Amino acid sequence: MLLLASDTSGKHGSIALARCEGDNCDVIEVVALAGGTFSAQLVPQIAALLRKHGFGKQDIGGFAVASGPGSFTGLRVGLAAIKGLAEVLNKPIATVSLLEAVTMAGCARGRVIAALDAGRSEAYLGEYEVEASEARLIAERLVSLAELPSAGATLVTPDLSVAEAARTKGIKVEEVARPDSAAIARLGWQRIAAGVTVSPQELDANYIRRSDAEIFAKPATSL
Numbered sequence: 001m002l003l004l005a006s007d008t009s010g011k012h013g014s015i016a017l018a019r020c021e022g023d024n025c026d027v028i029e030v031v032a033l034a035g036g037t038f039s040a041q042l043v044p045q046i047a048a049l050l051r052k053h054g055f056g057k058q059d060i061g062g063f064a065v066a067s068g069p070g071s072f073t074g075l076r077v078g079l080a081a082i083k084g085l086a087e088v089l090n091k092p093i094a095t096v097s098l099l100e101a102v103t104m105a106g107c108a109r110g111r112v113i114a115a116l117d118a119g120r121s122e123a124y125l126g127e128y129e130v131e132a133s134e135a136r137l138i139a140e141r142l143v144s145l146a147e148l149p150s151a152g153a154t155l156v157t158p159d160l161s162v163a164e165a166a167r168t169k170g171i172k173v174e175e176v177a178r179p180d181s182a183a184i185a186r187l188g189w190q191r192i193a194a195g196v197t198v199s200p201q202e203l204d205a206n207y208i209r210r211s212d213a214e215i216f217a218k219p220a221t222s223l
Contacts (some may be wrong), residue, residue: 001061004046004085005185007071008078008105011035015042016181017049026188027182028053031104038077042069048151056073060091062197064188066181067095069124069140069204075205083200092197097206099126101179101187103135106156108174113149115166117159120143124208127153133190143207181206 002026005016013033019026031049033041048055066081068075086093102114103126112135114126123145127138145165148155155166158178166173191197 001057001189001191002055003062003064003185003189004060004082005064005188006042006046006078006082007066007069007098007181007184008038008074009066009180010074010178011071013038013048013074013078014181015049016185017053017055018182018185019034020192021184022191022193025186027185030180030182035074038074042077042081043121046085051112055109057085057089060085061189062092062094062192064094064096064181064184064192065203066098066101067204068098069118069208072146072205072207074096077146077205079203079205080109083203087200092159092166092192093200093201093203094191095206096184096187096191097137099124099140099142100128101135101183102126102156102176103130104126104187105158105176105183106124106154106157106174107180113153113155115148115155115157115162117161118142118209119156121207122205123157123159123162123165125149126151132134133179140206140208179199187188 003018012035012038017028069081115126118124125156126140132190150169154172156174
């Protein structure tokens with residue numbers, strides 16, 4: 001299967017094209033996307049990537065997409081593009097939490113906590129039980145850096161601010177590179193191969209944090 005993966009959850013993003021079959025998912029190429037211009041870049045870059053390798057959109061057999069947490073705008077743009085393509089082509093979509101991708105980028109096994117800088121002195125946390133090449137989600141939540149859990153697990157993160165805050169609390173830390181769409185492709189393929197997919201109508205972002213509009217919305221007044 002030719003798999004198209006995208007990650008627009010952060011300040012910068014990427015798309016990847018991969019050839020996947022059985023237990024193998026070989027990434028053909030990863031293309032970086034500059035932050036702030038995902039809406040203008042994403043579809044043209046997908047078309048250019050397919051054309052460069054001699055494919056058309058009809059050759060795509062499935063999609064993998066980072067569903068969050070991360071930038072509200074970036075995630076909406078990325079998911080809308082994948083939703084549109086999958087609907088037109090009638091192909092399966094696999095959603096991947098970026099926190100799971102962070103977890104699997106590390107070497108820690110057993111109870112693992114993935115953490116991403118959420119700004120505002122906060123962090124997105126994903127708690128997983130990791131065995132071999134699989135991670136079972138226990139819980140995801142938003143916490144302040146002062147509330148990072150300090151016992152019983154290795155904390156895996158690509159963000160220096162989170163790593164430093166964790167170390168000041170005596171937490172065991174493993175720093176990793178931030179996963180890109182190649183990691184999303186490989187994890188997404190595992191889901192597609194297992195039949196764990198969503199329809200375009202079911203595709204949704206995993207923000208964890210509420211948007212500012214929701215936080216600061218004034219309650220409706222009764223008449």
